[in-house]
Amino acid sequence: QQQVKQSPQSLIVQKGGISIINCAYENTAFDYFPWYQQFPGKGPALLIAIRPDVSEKKEGRFTISFNKSAKQFSLHIMDSQPGDSATYFCAARWTTNSGYALNFGKGTSLLVTP
């Protein structure tokens, strides 16, 4: 398994602001990059995902920007809301001998203040 490095570890944003979380990877064999949102006491839930042949994907207030040459991708949350306060994980999919598994970053704890 190869590492996925995520930053920042924590983030405080005012309501209505833009939250930006960054991830970087080394293994060029990764072929799918999802972002998961996790609330306390819950399992991670898929938020948005991108393949490396696309540079940007937008779903509502959430956008992934992907830079294949730099091996970096980021999550932008526009018009951040207090309900977005959660831990966000980037992940990268790697292929095993018989299927796929995900390699997660360490997470970013986002707090959106009113």
Place this chain on the structure above:
Amino acid sequence: DTGVSQNPRHKITKRGQNVTFRCDPISEHNRLYWYRQTLGQGPEFLTYFQNEAQLEKSRLLSDRFSAERPKGSFSTLEIQRTEQGDSAMYLCASRLLGETQYFGPGTRLLVL
């Protein structure tokens, strides 16, 4: 609620005891994953099943850990002779043919 259920939700045990967790995936999902998540970290892959076959195991899965999926539906993860370092959230995820893994709420284990 993703439709993946895990039981129990919480387990407190003494060091040296054996524990078993159960995961019920989304119906008809033939792929099932176990992950471990420690405080302040992302989930770490442990093992993967396709139907009843265990096709992949992480180096994190020591000999004290065993996972089964006997009928290709629910799965169990057993930890023998628990150690304090086993304290973590154990997450189960399932997938059908698509890319998305759907996670359950996890079982939080505390080893005293």
